Amino acid sequence: MIRIEEFILSSSGYPGRRPEDRVAIARAFVAKTVYNMPTTRTLLDRLEADIELRRICGWERKSDISAEWTFSRAFAEFSDSQLPERIHESLIKKYYQEEIVGHNSRDSTAIDAREKPLKKEKVKKVVKKPGSPKKGEERIKEPTRLEKQTSGIGLTDMLNDLPKACDVGSKKNSKGFKSSWTGYKLHIDSADGGIPISCVLTSASVHDSQVAIPLAKISSERVTNLYDLMDSAYDAPQIHEVSRQLGHIPLIDKHPRRDEKLKADIKAENKRCRLVGHQIAETARYKERSTVERVNGRLKDEFGGRVVRVKGHAKVMCHLMFGILALTSNQMMCFLE
Numbered sequence: 001m002i003r004i005e006e007f008i009l010s011s012s013g014y015p016g017r018r019p020e021d022r023v024a025i026a027r028a029f030v031a032k033t034v035y036n037m038p039t040t041r042t043l044l045d046r047l048e049a050d051i052e053l054r055r056i057c058g059w060e061r062k063s064d065i066s067a068e069w070t071f072s073r074a075f076a077e078f079s080d081s082q083l084p085e086r087i088h089e090s091l092i093k094k095y096y097q098e099e100i101v102g103h104n105s106r107d108s109t110a111i112d113a114r115e116k117p118l119k120k121e122k123v124k125k126v127v128k129k130p131g132s133p134k135k136g137e138e139r140i141k142e143p144t145r146l147e148k149q150t151s152g153i154g155l156t157d158m159l160n161d162l163p164k165a166c167d168v169g170s171k172k173n174s175k176g177f178k179s180s181w182t183g184y185k186l187h188i189d190s191a192d193g194g195i196p197i198s199c200v201l202t203s204a205s206v207h208d209s210q211v212a213i214p215l216a217k218i219s220s221e222r223v224t225n226l227y228d229l230m231d232s233a234y235d236a237p238q239i240h241e242v243s244r245q246l247g248h249i250p251l252i253d254k255h256p257r258r259d260e261k262l263k264a265d266i267k268a269e270n271k272r273c274r275l276v277g278h279q280i281a282e283t284a285r286y287k288e289r290s291t292v293e294r295v296n297g298r299l300k301d302e303f304g305g306r307v308v309r310v311k312g313h314a315k316v317m318c319h320l321m322f323g324i325l326a327l328t329s330n331q332m333m334c335f336l337e
Contacts, residue, residue: 001329004030007087024058025066025074026083031057033323038307040071079314084321085199091328092197092222101191101225103285104248105292106215106234108208109300110169111201111320113183115311118165118203146238149213158214162202164313169204183308184316186299187211188324189219190292195331196324197223201317208233213242220246227251229289251286295327303327 005023031053032043047054048062059065066074078084143151149158170180185204189197198218200211212234219225228243232255243250256263273279299305303323310319 001333002030002087002091002325004083004087007083007090021058021066022074022077025071026078027057028071029075029078029322030326033304033326036302036304036307038304039309040068040075044068044071075310075315075318079312079318082318084318084325088196088199088321088325088328089222091325091332092195095332096191096197096223099223101197101223103192103227103229103288103291104197104219104223104225105190105229105289106188106212107190107231107289107292107296108185108187108211109296109305110171110181110204111184111186111305111308111316112181113166113308113311113316115166115183117167117182120167145210146213146236150238150242155214155217158217159200162200162211162214163206164201165203166311166313167203167205169206184313186305186320187215188292188295189215190295191223191225192288192291193331193335194291194294194298196295196328199321199324201313201320209236209239212236212239216242216246216248220248227285229286229292231289251282253286298327299323 004026008022008026028043028047031046032040035046037043037046044065047057047059047065054060054062054065145161148161166183168180168182169185170178172178181204183204185202185206187200187202187208189199191197198215200215200218202211208231212230216228216239225248228248228250230239230250230252232253235252235255240250240252254262254266256266273283296305299320303326305320305323308316308319310316
């Protein structure tokens with residue numbers, strides 16, 4: 001289903017020494033995520049012992065298997081060329097070009113990395129002048145990232161503006177306890193049935209709302225969906241507006257922030273609905289957002305999301321996208337059956 005060999009250029013006919021077979025190595029990396037192997041050394045040991053897997057990848061004899069350092073160089077090439085990202089995009093467009101997605105669920109998940117976090121430079125605080133500005137004085141306010149994204153800049157500029165270095169992130173879990181991690185954050189759009197549509201990798205400290213607009217634009221180029229489902233972290237007027245501009249209906253959980261009255265009203269309304277057994281249509285549709293939670297869980301538990309052994313944004317994204325690629329094809333095969 002993936003047909004990874006169609007996306008790898010042949011090196012035959014070019015001057016110089018012919019490199020090792022990149023198609024077989026790419027297939028082996030897919031097998032690594034399918035079997036959730038933590039290291040390349042584990043993969044090589046499995047290839048030497050499993051003749052069927054070795055032949056599926058493209059090697060007939062043990063002596064034909066590339067060395068570990070060749071795997072490392074090939075992985076660097078795959079990450080530079082964004083090989084798994086391109087294959088995943090082609091796979092989604094191929095199977096969804098004539099389909100309509102009911103619900104597009106958006107969320108992020110923490111990615112632990114084995115590298116030192118980037119040291120942030122200390123920013124000097126600008127002392128604000130008290131009172132109103134003098135006559136003729138202009139105080140220019142720096143626009144927020146969401147305001148920049150809605151000002152008409154292109155998708156490439158949006159993605160380049162997002163921080164991508166390894167740093168420290170923190171969030172509250174479902175029980176209200178704060179947890180921190182060092183690494184990155186993977187933002188995922190998922191269609192009905194647990195099929196990932198698009199992914200963006202950022203620094204761990206980036207807030208979910210900062211990635212919603214570029215992620216929505218990427219997904220809109222690949223599929224046609226009706227509803228955008230997001231939790232309260234995405235409750236911003238700019239995100240609501242962009243979702244409607246794309247022809248979608250945003251279903252975003254309200255965030256009361258510091259508005260105690262709104263918080264009490266939401267709690268009272270939920271209590272009244274439970275007492276009378278009433279459920280509005282938007283609430284029923286919002287429950288479909290658990291789809292993306294299952295995608296996050298499967299990526300980490302079954303397809304290598306917890307065993308990131310590479311460093312740098314490009315290589316970490318390549319490792320995760322091999323897992324996303326295997327997860328996507330696995331889910332699609334379930335539907336095709």
